Amino acid sequence: MKRNETFVKKSVGEKTLLIPTGSSVKHMHGLITLNATGSLIWEMLASDISKEEIVLRLKEIYGDKQKNLVQDVSTFIDQLLQMHLVHDV
Amino acid sequence: MSETAIQYAPLVRALFNDAAKQGQPVAGTFELTESCNLSCGMCYIRNNGNPHPELKPASWNQLAQEAGDHGLIFLILTGGEIFSRNDFFEIYIPLTKMGFIITLLTNGTLISETIAERLADNPPNHVEITLYGASKRTYEKVTGVPGSFEKCQRGIQALLNHDISSGLKTTLTRLNVHELSAMKKMANNWGLPLITGWLLMKRRDGSSSDIDQSRLSSETGVSLELADSRAKNVIGNITEGINSHKCLAGRSSFTIGPSGAMNLCSHLPFPGVHPLNIGFKAAWKSVRQYTADLPPPSSTCLKCEYLDYCPRCPAWSFSETGTLKAPVPYLCRIARLRKMQ
Numbered sequence: 493m494k495r496n497e498t499f500v501k502k503s504v505g506e507k508t509l510l511i512p513t514g515s516s517v518k519h520m521h522g523l524i525t526l527n528a529t530g531s532l533i534w535e536m537l538a539s540d541i542s543k544e545e546i547v548l549r550l551k552e553i554y555g556d557k558q559k560n561l562v563q564d565v566s567t568f569i570d571q572l573l574q575m576h577l578v579h580d581v
Numbered sequence: 582m583s584e585t586a587i588q589y590a591p592l593v594r595a596l597f598n599d600a601a602k603q604g605q606p607v608a609g610t611f612e613l614t615e616s617c618n619l620s621c622g623m624c625y626i627r628n629n630g631n632p633h634p635e636l637k638p639a640s641w642n643q644l645a646q647e648a649g650d651h652g653l654i655f656l657i658l659t660g661g662e663i664f665s666r667n668d669f670f671e672i673y674i675p676l677t678k679m680g681f682i683i684t685l686l687t688n689g690t691l692i693s694e695t696i697a698e699r700l701a702d703n704p705p706n707h708v709e710i711t712l713y714g715a716s717k718r719t720y721e722k723v724t725g726v727p728g729s730f731e732k733c734q735r736g737i738q739a740l741l742n743h744d745i746s747s748g749l750k751t752t753l754t755r756l757n758v759h760e761l762s763a764m765k766k767m768a769n770n771w772g773l774p775l776i777t778g779w780l781l782m783k784r785r786d787g788s789s790s791d792i793d794q795s796r797l798s799s800e801t802g803v804s805l806e807l808a809d810s811r812a813k814n815v816i817g818n819i820t821e822g823i824n825s826h827k828c829l830a831g832r833s834s835f836t837i838g839p840s841g842a843m844n845l846c847s848h849l850p851f852p853g854v855h856p857l858n859i860g861f862k863a864a865w866k867s868v869r870q871y872t873a874d875l876p877p878p879s880s881t882c883l884k885c886e887y888l889d890y891c892p893r894c895p896a897w898s899f900s901e902t903g904t905l906k907a908p909v910p911y912l913c914r915i916a917r918l919r920k921m922q
Contacts, residue, residue: 504596504600504603504607505600505605507596509596509654511680511682513678513679513680514678515703517705517706518701521706521707522682522706523682
């Protein structure tokens with residue numbers, strides 16, 4: 493899967509935001525804020541990547557510190573799919 | 582990992598405050614033109630005769646690009662009347678690709694089905710239409726233009742036909758305040774929110790205006806506020822902010838006028854720097870410095886027991902007294918009435 497490039501990543505202070513542009517404004521009148529991990533995943537989604545690969549890469553970065561990583565990533569990606577922020581390639 | 586904004590307004594407020602701490606120009610207003618097809622007596626611009634030179638679309642796009650590079654996210658396009666520019670879409674379409682939350686302010690009278698269709702292809706986040714009355718007679722008494730009431734209604738309907746996120750606001754004057762309930766009903770019938778404003782400022786070019794004949798009395802205005810739960814919240818929070826003024830103008834927001842001059846806000850024509858000449862970064866730095874150097878309220882205001890309820894700011898003082906800090910008698914009465922309620 494890959495991210496929808498009509499969403500533009502911006503930041504205010506330490507907050508990361510995704511802003512819909514073009515036709516995506518029809519689906520979302522507002523913006524999305526991401527935490528640091530969400531922002532990292534958004535960068536990974538610039539290229540085609542699976543949920544499993546995302547989990548592996550996050551484990552490389554965070555080690556085994558983050559509990560429920562598989563479940564959290566799955567929930568997050570499902571949210572992004574639901575909001576048309578990512579799509580299957 | 583993602584935080585869905587259930588409460589959008591508080592999130593935006595928090596972003597503005599965070600941006601102010603960082604000195605980030607997160608919100609900008611582009612006044613594309615001073616020209617307007619209506620002639621409202623109370624308008625603070627109302628320049629139908631001799632409008633300022635206007636930037637070309639390429640210049641607006643350059644400004645937007647540079648502002649975006651420096652952190653602009655919330656962009657308002659306003660006038661005058663934005664759709665009075667024949668090249669509006671040459672300005673607008675490129676902006677929709679740059680990652681801004683765009684709001685369009687318009688009187689709606691020039692929005693045809695074709696224009697609504699073009700907007701729907703690249704929709705703004707929101708369109709805010711000003712409604713000047715609930716009847717042809719009142720609306721056109723305010724705007725001075727026969728036929729404008731029907732055109733406004735057609736424009737609103739065209740936006741609705743194309744599912745463009747819209748809302749209404751009204752500027753209350755002595756000419757239309759009696760139709761507030763009817764305007765609320767109209768908005769309700771369209772399924773649109775209606776926000777109201779009644780604090781009218783004088784013309785910013787210093788020309789004589791009909792403001793004294795248009796403004797509501799402080800008694801009427803404050804009694805309307807009390808009937809509006811959102812306004813009550815505003816009154817309750819009015820003490821937040823720095824010494825000189827309570828909004829975030831010059832700290833996380835700016836305005837650029839039709840000829841490209843960057844100022845604190847639409848009502849205070851300072852510092853009047855030109856980002857196209859000196860670069861956006863230097864222009865924003867000048868705006869922030871000007872803001873930091875603004876004087877605190879006068880000693881009279883600082884001693885006033887109603888200060889917490891007063892909307893005075895340097896722009897109000899400048900407009901009414903030519904200074905940046907003097908008390909504004911109209912606002913003094915409003916503050917006193919707010920406290921007494």
